[in-house]
Amino acid sequence: MTFHKLGVIKLLRKTLHKEGYEAPTPIQQQAIRPAIDGRDILGCAQTGTGKTAAFALPILQRLNAAAPGDKHRPIRALIITPTRELAAQVAESFRTYGRQTPLRAAVVHGGVRKGPQIKALKHGVDVLVATPGRLLDLMGDRHVKLDRVEVLVLDEADRMLDMGFIEDIRKIVAAVPDDRQTMLFSATIPPRIKSLADWVLHDPEEIRIAPEAPAAETVEQRIYLVEARNKQALLEHLLADEDVTRALIFTRTKIKADRVAERLSAAGIEAKAMHSDKPQNVRKRRLERFKSGRTRVLVASDIAARGLDVEDISHVINFDLPDEAEVYVHRIGRTGRAGAGGQAISFCGIEEREKLDAIERLLGRNVGVITDHPFPSPLPRRDQQEQRPRGLGRFRIRSKRPRRLR
Numbered sequence: 001m002t003f004h005k006l007g008v009i010k011l012l013r014k015t016l017h018k019e020g021y022e023a024p025t026p027i028q029q030q031a032i033r034p035a036i037d038g039r040d041i042l043g044c045a046q047t048g049t050g051k052t053a054a055f056a057l058p059i060l061q062r063l064n065a066a067a068p069g070d071k072h073r074p075i076r077a078l079i080i081t082p083t084r085e086l087a088a089q090v091a092e093s094f095r096t097y098g099r100q101t102p103l104r105a106a107v108v109h110g111g112v113r114k115g116p117q118i119k120a121l122k123h124g125v126d127v128l129v130a131t132p133g134r135l136l137d138l139m140g141d142r143h144v145k146l147d148r149v150e151v152l153v154l155d156e157a158d159r160m161l162d163m164g165f166i167e168d169i170r171k172i173v174a175a176v177p178d179d180r181q182t183m184l185f186s187a188t189i190p191p192r193i194k195s196l197a198d199w200v201l202h203d204p205e206e207i208r209i210a211p212e213a214p215a216a217e218t219v220e221q222r223i224y225l226v227e228a229r230n231k232q233a234l235l236e237h238l239l240a241d242e243d244v245t246r247a248l249i250f251t252r253t254k255i256k257a258d259r260v261a262e263r264l265s266a267a268g269i270e271a272k273a274m275h276s277d278k279p280q281n282v283r284k285r286r287l288e289r290f291k292s293g294r295t296r297v298l299v300a301s302d303i304a305a306r307g308l309d310v311e312d313i314s315h316v317i318n319f320d321l322p323d324e325a326e327v328y329v330h331r332i333g334r335t336g337r338a339g340a341g342g343q344a345i346s347f348c349g350i351e352e353r354e355k356l357d358a359i360e361r362l363l364g365r366n367v368g369v370i371t372d373h374p375f376p377s378p379l380p381r382r383d384q385q386e387q388r389p390r391g392l393g394r395f396r397i398r399s400k401r402p403r404r405l406r
């Protein structure tokens with residue numbers, strides 16, 4: 001597949017070539033053609049898959065076809081992102097891909113002075129990338145008018161909802177024309193994203209990319225059937241193994257992340273918790289200590305772990321299974337980076353068995369169940385025998401009885 005075959009114009013192809021993009025990524029292969037045709041897109045994909053180009057190229061191509069005069073430059077494409085960092089990154093991508101076009105991209109987000117942003121808007125922009133709060137602020141002051149928007153993109157929509165932006169998004173969507181083209185990207189599509197999609201999208205092309213599929217292939221995955229009351233003891237037992245050189249533990253809630261880390265520390269295993277209620281400077285420090293190897297164990301809730309890019313994580317341990325199967329794939333992708341072998345261990349209580357089924361459906365295969373451990377669940381899986389992994393011997397967790405076990 002080539003960008004040419006997808007219908008990308010020569011002007012943009014030249015830039016892509018200079019950027020060293022030889023072939024479109026899977027999301028680009030699936031999204032670019034329908035997006036150029038003006039279709040709405042529902043994309044299940046995350047950062048790192050090439051999704052920015054998947055929406056930016058069709059937008060640039062569309063806007064360039066009717067390039068503006070310098071006098072009248074209404075905002076014709078609006079991209080909403082959850083964070084400042086992502087907004088800046090997306091705007092930069094537009095500038096890069098569109099550098100051979102006369103189109104202008106600007107970014108507005110909080111945390112910085114409004115003045116320069118207002119000045120850029122007055123100058124006229126074709127593509128505006130924005131975080132919700134600052135955009136509404138500028139709309140309120142009439143510095144931004146959205147009545148000529150032709151294309152709307154909601155990027156990392158699940159994260160925007162996690163961050164409580166739903167009302168802001170509603171207001172923004174209500175301010176853009178109804179006959180627009182809309183693209184919504186999200187790492188996961190839980191029911192609340194589906195209902196947002198049903199509301200903002202019209203007959204969308206649905207695209208689902210399993211971005212961490214290579215990680216899911218290289219990571220050795222194991223399930224421990226263990227009841228909730230025994231999870232902490234099993235965790236301490238597993239962490240006693242010195243092969244666990246750097247472990248990232250996921251819990252379902254922030255409170256639980258704190259509790260698990262505190263109990264580990266009390267048991268003599270140095271561990272820190274990481275979640276969005278911690279002040280930014282604490283998060284930064286803890287992450288640095290984890291990265292440098294001074295902290296061996298980090299216990300995180302999902303939101304804090306988004307975009308957590310730490311090399312050489314030997315083990316990802318799901319203390320709890322996530323509610324959405326895609327999140328599991330995302331979590332285990334924190335280990336086994338760049339083709340390195342990593343291990344993913346998941347605890348599954350009786351009440352979590354359905355989540356495990358959903359994960360296995362997404363993976364298209366069963367995950368091996370470890371039965372030989374000190375805290376086995378009283379209720380084995382029906383098909384457990386068939387699921388015993390062949391390569392069990394390679395999985396070197398010593399089956400040592402923990403000290404406090406009676």
Ligand code: AMP
Pocket residue numbers: 020021022023024025028046047048049050051052053
């Ligand atoms: P994104 O998921 O949009 O954040 O993109 C992830 C990275 O992949 C960025 O650094 C892009 O520059 C790069 N990228 C996107 N598309 C391609 C492609 N077709 N070939 C090579 N690199 C790409």
